[in-house]
Amino acid sequence: MKINLANIKKAKKLLNKRECIAIPTETVYGIGGNAYSDTACKKIFKLKKRPKNNPLIVHYYDLKNLEADCDLNNDFKKLYKRFCPGPITFILNLKKTSKISKVATNQKKTLAVRFPKHPITRNLLKNLNFPIAAPSANISTKISAVTSSDVKDDFGKKIKYVLEGGKSLIGVESTIVDLRKKPQILRLGGLEVETIQKILKKKISININPSKISVPGQLKIHYSPGIPIRLNVRKIQKDEAFLLIKKNKINKSNYYFLSEKGNLKEAAKNLYTTLRKIKKDRYKSIAVSKIPNKGFGKTINDRLMRASKF
Ligand code: TXA
Ligand code: MG
Numbered sequence: 001m002k003i004n005l006a007n008i009k010k011a012k013k014l015l016n017k018r019e020c021i022a023i024p025t026e027t028v029y030g031i032g033g034n035a036y037s038d039t040a041c042k043k044i045f046k047l048k049k050r051p052k053n054n055p056l057i058v059h060y061y062d063l064k065n066l067e068a069d070c071d072l073n074n075d076f077k078k079l080y081k082r083f084c085p086g087p088i089t090f091i092l093n094l095k096k097t098s099k100i101s102k103v104a105t106n107q108k109k110t111l112a113v114r115f116p117k118h119p120i121t122r123n124l125l126k127n128l129n130f131p132i133a134a135p136s137a138n139i140s141t142k143i144s145a146v147t148s149s150d151v152k153d154d155f156g157k158k159i160k161y162v163l164e165g166g167k168s169l170i171g172v173e174s175t176i177v178d179l180r181k182k183p184q185i186l187r188l189g190g191l192e193v194e195t196i197q198k199i200l201k202k203k204i205s206i207n208i209n210p211s212k213i214s215v216p217g218q219l220k221i222h223y224s225p226g227i228p229i230r231l232n233v234r235k236i237q238k239d240e241a242f243l244l245i246k247k248n249k250i251n252k253s254n255y256y257f258l259s260e261k262g263n264l265k266e267a268a269k270n271l272y273t274t275l276r277k278i279k280k281d282r283y284k285s286i287a288v289s290k291i292p293n294k295g296f297g298k299t300i301n302d303r304l305m306r307a308s309k310f
Contacts, residue, residue: 022159023124023134033134036101052103056133057134065131073179088196091176121163224306245267
């Protein structure tokens, strides 16, 4: 993707003025603001209608920039070296001297950090003297945005600027791993757990549906397209949209395919766009055929399960 420096300059100017803007990342678009500024972070919560107790992910250019704010342990260093920049978010302990806004963390002593890979956002981050707090660019509990027009559909004129970055390559949010003690996955996402496991060479527990919610991404209702979803469907009801993992010969207008041949990574990438399309096509409900529960299929099933609680 070609980098338009004038756009980046405009984004930088607004962020320096404590405004919030939408930024592209390889996972999904984010609503970004200066993570050191209470004013900017408050604006993010307001725009998203996000509950104040749901802390924000903070995006850094590289490890050097992070050192001032968090304690870095060995597991983090291993994963950083292998996967960053990339679709993984780390939960780390904040340093007492950290400048991160207490609005962003909701006074917590931990921080969710990520190093996005999108070249435009990396260029922007490199040119700022603060990290960017950026939750996904959607209204709280709704579906995330993977293009600039998704963001505009959701926020209209309320958002000052959307930095254009094309369609997000991964299309689902980052995988969240808590590295403060024994590694724990808090959210499935754009990096497979098996891949993380191989690098850490130790057991990673998966804690995505805890009895006590520590991350609102773990909430049962989330990622909702705003219409009912039924899962593992074999036979659809009249007037339902039918979502299938791979293309088949039936060429009906209410059939929507997530991939050509059943590739789960491709399906994850197309998930949110397809759900938005179905809604735009005015269907009142969605039936989903069974999706294999392995690799990226686990992330897809996780999102659909939460979206189906609407
Ligand atoms: O791919 C992504 O992660 C995207 C892009 C924009 O970077 N961001 C994203 O942000 O998905 P958000 O806010 O929609 O999801 C972040 C999740 C939330 O569920 C939040 O509760 C959790 O991370 N989180 C934030 N700070 C945390 C902390 N200190 N401890 C545990 N979970 C935290
Ligand atoms: Mg989100």
